[in-house]
Amino acid sequence: MMQSSLQLIDEEAEKKPDREIADLGVRRTERPRLVILGGGFAGLHLVRNLEKSDFQIVLIDKHNHHTFQPLLYQVATSSLEADSVAYPLRKPLRKHPDYHFRMAEVQRIVSGDNTIVTNRGTIEYDYLVIATGARTNYFGMDNIKKHALPMKTVDEALKIRNEILHNFEEALYTHDPQERQKLTNIVIAGGGPTGVELAGSIAEFRRYIMPQDYPDLDIEQSKIYLIELLPELLGPMSDEASAKSEEYLQQLGVDIKKDTKILDYDGEVVKTDQGNIPAKIMLWTGGVSGAFPEGLDDGLVTKKGRIKVGETGQVMGHERIFALGDVASIESKDHPKGYPQLASVAVQQGRFMAENLMRLRKGKSLKPFRYKNKGTMATIGRKKAVVDMPGFKFQGTTAWLVWLGVHLFSLVGFKNKLVTFTNWAWNYLRHDRETRLIIKDSQ
Amino acid sequence: MMQSSLQLIDEEAEKKPDREIADLGVRRTERPRLVILGGGFAGLHLVRNLEKSDFQIVLIDKHNHHTFQPLLYQVATSSLEADSVAYPLRKPLRKHPDYHFRMAEVQRIVSGDNTIVTNRGTIEYDYLVIATGARTNYFGMDNIKKHALPMKTVDEALKIRNEILHNFEEALYTHDPQERQKLTNIVIAGGGPTGVELAGSIAEFRRYIMPQDYPDLDIEQSKIYLIELLPELLGPMSDEASAKSEEYLQQLGVDIKKDTKILDYDGEVVKTDQGNIPAKIMLWTGGVSGAFPEGLDDGLVTKKGRIKVGETGQVMGHERIFALGDVASIESKDHPKGYPQLASVAVQQGRFMAENLMRLRKGKSLKPFRYKNKGTMATIGRKKAVVDMPGFKFQGTTAWLVWLGVHLFSLVGFKNKLVTFTNWAWNYLRHDRETRLIIKDSQ
Numbered sequence: 114m115m116q117s118s119l120q121l122i123d124e125e126a127e128k129k130p131d132r133e134i135a136d137l138g139v140r141r142t143e144r145p146r147l148v149i150l151g152g153g154f155a156g157l158h159l160v161r162n163l164e165k166s167d168f169q170i171v172l173i174d175k176h177n178h179h180t181f182q183p184l185l186y187q188v189a190t191s192s193l194e195a196d197s198v199a200y201p202l203r204k205p206l207r208k209h210p211d212y213h214f215r216m217a218e219v220q221r222i223v224s225g226d227n228t229i230v231t232n233r234g235t236i237e238y239d240y241l242v243i244a245t246g247a248r249t250n251y252f253g254m255d256n257i258k259k260h261a262l263p264m265k266t267v268d269e270a271l272k273i274r275n276e277i278l279h280n281f282e283e284a285l286y287t288h289d290p291q292e293r294q295k296l297t298n299i300v301i302a303g304g305g306p307t308g309v310e311l312a313g314s315i316a317e318f319r320r321y322i323m324p325q326d327y328p329d330l331d332i333e334q335s336k337i338y339l340i341e342l343l344p345e346l347l348g349p350m351s352d353e354a355s356a357k358s359e360e361y362l363q364q365l366g367v368d369i370k371k372d373t374k375i376l377d378y379d380g381e382v383v384k385t386d387q388g389n390i391p392a393k394i395m396l397w398t399g400g401v402s403g404a405f406p407e408g409l410d411d412g413l414v415t416k417k418g419r420i421k422v423g424e425t426g427q428v429m430g431h432e433r434i435f436a437l438g439d440v441a442s443i444e445s446k447d448h449p450k451g452y453p454q455l456a457s458v459a460v461q462q463g464r465f466m467a468e469n470l471m472r473l474r475k476g477k478s479l480k481p482f483r484y485k486n487k488g489t490m491a492t493i494g495r496k497k498a499v500v501d502m503p504g505f506k507f508q509g510t511t512a513w514l515v516w517l518g519v520h521l522f523s524l525v526g527f528k529n530k531l532v533t534f535t536n537w538a539w540n541y542l543r544h545d546r547e548t549r550l551i552i553k554d555s556q
Numbered sequence: 557m558m559q560s561s562l563q564l565i566d567e568e569a570e571k572k573p574d575r576e577i578a579d580l581g582v583r584r585t586e587r588p589r590l591v592i593l594g595g596g597f598a599g600l601h602l603v604r605n606l607e608k609s610d611f612q613i614v615l616i617d618k619h620n621h622h623t624f625q626p627l628l629y630q631v632a633t634s635s636l637e638a639d640s641v642a643y644p645l646r647k648p649l650r651k652h653p654d655y656h657f658r659m660a661e662v663q664r665i666v667s668g669d670n671t672i673v674t675n676r677g678t679i680e681y682d683y684l685v686i687a688t689g690a691r692t693n694y695f696g697m698d699n700i701k702k703h704a705l706p707m708k709t710v711d712e713a714l715k716i717r718n719e720i721l722h723n724f725e726e727a728l729y730t731h732d733p734q735e736r737q738k739l740t741n742i743v744i745a746g747g748g749p750t751g752v753e754l755a756g757s758i759a760e761f762r763r764y765i766m767p768q769d770y771p772d773l774d775i776e777q778s779k780i781y782l783i784e785l786l787p788e789l790l791g792p793m794s795d796e797a798s799a800k801s802e803e804y805l806q807q808l809g810v811d812i813k814k815d816t817k818i819l820d821y822d823g824e825v826v827k828t829d830q831g832n833i834p835a836k837i838m839l840w841t842g843g844v845s846g847a848f849p850e851g852l853d854d855g856l857v858t859k860k861g862r863i864k865v866g867e868t869g870q871v872m873g874h875e876r877i878f879a880l881g882d883v884a885s886i887e888s889k890d891h892p893k894g895y896p897q898l899a900s901v902a903v904q905q906g907r908f909m910a911e912n913l914m915r916l917r918k919g920k921s922l923k924p925f926r927y928k929n930k931g932t933m934a935t936i937g938r939k940k941a942v943v944d945m946p947g948f949k950f951q952g953t954t955a956w957l958v959w960l961g962v963h964l965f966s967l968v969g970f971k972n973k974l975v976t977f978t979n980w981a982w983n984y985l986r987h988d989r990e991t992r993l994i995i996k997d998s999q
Contacts, residue, residue, distance in 0.1 A: 138772055139772065195638070195639070199993045213771070286676050325646075536975070550621045550710075
C-alpha cells in the first residue's frame with residue numbers, strides 16, 4: 114500500500130546523461146529577452162527599476178544574493194551578521210511577470226550569436242547588460258594572491274573573521290614570543306576606504322574587546338599595520354579627509370606605513386621596500402580591476418580591465434550590449450578614465466540604464482549618463498569619520514552620524530536595515546561585538 | 557629609520573619547534589582550578605552562576621561559541637541568521653577575575669593524574685565537570701553517516717541551508733523529471749521535536765517562498781517526507797501533541813511515514829522497509845548518544861553513551877569529577893534511565909551544579925538534583941504549535957505564542973534576542989525569509 118505512494122525510480126532514466134538545457138531553462142515568451150550579468154549595485158538597481166518594463170528579464174550571478182560591499186568590513190571584524198549585508202537575488206522583482214534569476218558563472222560572450230556561455234550552459238539574449246563588477250587585483254604577485262585574504266564577497270569577509278579570531282586563540286598555545294607576535298599582528302594592504310575602515314575597526318576590536326576576552330594575552334604586543342603605496346591615505350578624497358583619517362587611526366594605535374611598497378608575502382612575513390613585518394594575516398585591499406567577461410574585442414577593454422562604453426551606456430560598436438558599474442568605463446569630460454568605481458556611481462548607472470532601456474523599447478533616443486556626485490565618506494571608528502561633499506567637508510561625530518545614516522538608508526532590504534541598526538545600537542552602547550564567532554569546524 | 561620600527565625576525569628562533577605549552581597556557585593561581593568540558597546549555601549555565609565563586613575557571617569547548625540548538629532548525633531553513641543562535645564563550649564571565657576559555661577538543665580524561673588531554677595539550681584540574689553533550693547517532697549505519705546531513709552545530713545548520721537552496725537552483729538545469737524530483741525532494745529522518753520542526757519549517761518555505769522565488773519549477777513536484785520508526789510523532793510528548801502535530805504537518809503537505817525503518821541511503825535514494833524515496837537530501841535527526849570523553853571506566857558509561865552519575869552530580873566513584881547535561885545520566889526514582897536529553901534539564905543541572913560546587917568549597921554537604929518539569933513544546937508553523945505542561949496541554953495559536961516567548965526569553969544574549977525578534981516579526985508579517993542565502997563558493 115505504502116509502496117505505491119513512494120516514488121519509483123526508472124533505472125534506465127537514471128543512466129541517461131543529462132543533455133544541456135537550452136537557455137538555462139528559461140522559456141522564450143513574446144517579450145524581448147534582456148539578460149543582465151551581475152547582481153551588484155548596478156545590476157540590482159537596474160532590475161529594481163524595470164518593474165514596469167515589457168522585457169523578459171534574466172539576471173545571472175554566481176551568488177544567489179546581492180552583497181552590500183561597503184559593510185563587508187564590519188562582517189570581517191565581528192560587528193555585523195553576514196546575512197545582514199546580503200540580499201536574495203530571487204526577490205527584487207516579485208511583481209514582474211517574467212523575471213528569472215539563474216545562479217551561474219559567466220564565461221564568455223559570443224556577440225555574433227547573441228549568446229552568453231556560462232558554466233551551466235548557454236543563453237541567448239536580445240539585449241545584454243554587463244554589470245560584472247570588479248575583482249581583486251594582485252598586480253601579478255602570485256604569492257600575495259595565494260597567502261593574502263581579499264574581501265569582495267560575504268564568504269571572504271567571514272573567512273577574515275574566522276582567521277583573525279582563530280589566530281588569537283592560537284596565540285594562547287605558544288611559548289615563542291615571536292610566533293605569538295606573528296599570530297596577533299595584522300597587516301592591511303591598501304590605504305583606500307576599505308583599508309582605512311578595516312584598520313580602524315580592527316583597532317577598536319583590539320581596544321575594547323581583546324583586553325576582556327583574552328586576559329592571558331599581552332594586547333600591547335598585537336600590532337595593526339596599514340600599508341599604503343602613496344604618500345597619503347584615502348588618496349581620492351580631500352586633504353582634510355586624508356589627514357584626519359590618519360590622525361584617527363593613530364589615536365587608535367594603528368601603525369601607518371605610507372610610501373611603502375609591498376614586495377612579497379609568504380603567509381608569515383610581509384616583505385616591503387621599507388623592511389619586513391611578521392604577520393600570519395595580511396588583508397589585501399590593494400586594488401581592483403574590472404571583471405570583464407571574455408569574448409569582447411581586445412580593443413574594447415582598458416588596461417584596468419574595464420569595458421569602453423559610450424555615454425549612453427552602449428558598449429562601443431554594439432547597439433544592444435550595454436555595460437555599467439565597476440566594469441564599465443563610461444566616457445565623459447569630467448572623468449576621461451571612467452567614473453570612479455564606487456557604489457554610488459553603480460547605483461546611479463543602474464537607474465539610468467533602466468530608463469534608457471525603456472526609452473529604447475519605445476523607440477525614443479537614448480540619454481547620456483550624467484553623474485551626480487553626492488560625496489564620499491569613510492568611517493574609522495566610534496564618532497570618527499570623514500565626509501567630503503561637493504563644496505563641504507567635515508569630520509568627527511557629525512560625519513560619523515551621517516555615515517551611519519547613509520549606510521543604513523542604502524542597505525538593501527528593510528529587514529537588513531532593522532537587524533543592522535540593532536547591531537550598531539548594541540555595539541555602540543555596550544562597546545561590544547557579539548558576532549565574534551568562529552563558524553567553521555573547530556580546527 | 558623605518559626599518560627599526562618594524563619588527564625584526566630572529567631566523568634561529570623561527571626554526572625551533574614549539575614545545576607543548578603547560579596547562580593550555582593557563583597559569584596556576586591560589587584558587588582551586590575547576591575545568592569545565594563543554595559550553596552547551598549545562599556548561600554555560602554552570603559558568604554563569606559561578607560569578608562569585610573562588611575557583612579558577614577554565615572552560616574548554618571545540619567551538620568558540622555556545623550554540624542555542626533549539627533554534628538551529630530555523631538557521632537551516634533560512635528563517636534566522638546563524639549568528640543569532642550563537643554566543644561567544646569568552647564573554648559569559650567577564651567580571652570573574654580568573655576565568656579562562658580555551659578552544660580545544662577534549663580527547664581523554666586521565667583521572668589518575670587529574671589531567672585532561674586535548675588536541676592542544678594537557679591541563680590539570682582540581683575539580684572537573686564533564687558537560688560534553690550529545691553527538692549524532694547513526695546507529696552504526698556508515699552510509700547514512702556519510703550521506704545524510706546532521707544538525708548539531710551552526711556549521712551543520714548552514715550546510716543544510718546551503719544544500720537545500722543549492723538543490724533548488726540545480727533543479728532548474730535539468731530536463732530529466734526524475735532528476736528534478738530528486739533535487740527538490742527532502743527527507744527528514746526522525747519524528748522527534750527536531751524532525752517535526754524541520755519538516756514544518758521546510759513545508760512553509762515551500763508554500764510561501766518557492767512559488768514566488770522559483771516560477772520555473774513545479775512546486776507541487778517537491779515532496780517533503782518525515783520518516784519515523786515508531787507509530788507516532790513526538791513520542792515522549794502527550795497523545796494530543798502527537799496527534800495535533802501530525803494534523804498540522806498534513807495541512808502543510810508533509811508526507812508522514814510512521815512505522816517506517818530507514819535501511820540505507822546513498823545520497824540519491826532513501827531505502828526504507830516500506831519502499832524507496834528518491835532524494836538528494838536526507839536530514840538526520842534520528843537519534844543522539846552521549847558524547848562522553850575517553851578515559852572513564854567502561855562500567856561508568858551506559859549503552860547510550862551517558863556517564864553514570866549520582867544524584868549529587870558526582871561521577872560514580874569520583875569525588876571531584878562531575879557530569880551534567882545530555883552526557884550525564886543522573887540517577888533518580890522518576891527517571892531510572894536518566895533525565896531526558898533536553899535543554900531545560902541541562903540548564904537546571906548547570907545552575908544546580910554551581911550551587912553544589914560552592915557548597916563543596918564551604919565544606920557543606922552536597923544537595924541532590926531535583927528536576928522541575930516545566931513542560932515540553934514543539935512548533936510546526938505559523939500559529940501551529942503543541943505544548944505539554946504538567947497537567948495542562950494546549951495546541952494552536954496560544955501554544956505558538958508561548959513557544960515564541962519561551963524561546964526568545966531563553967535565547968542567550970540580549971542582542972541575539974533583539975535580532976531574533978526582528979527576524980521573526982519580519983517573517984511573520986511578510987511571509988518572508990530573507991536569509992535564503994547560499995554563502996559559500998558558488999559551486
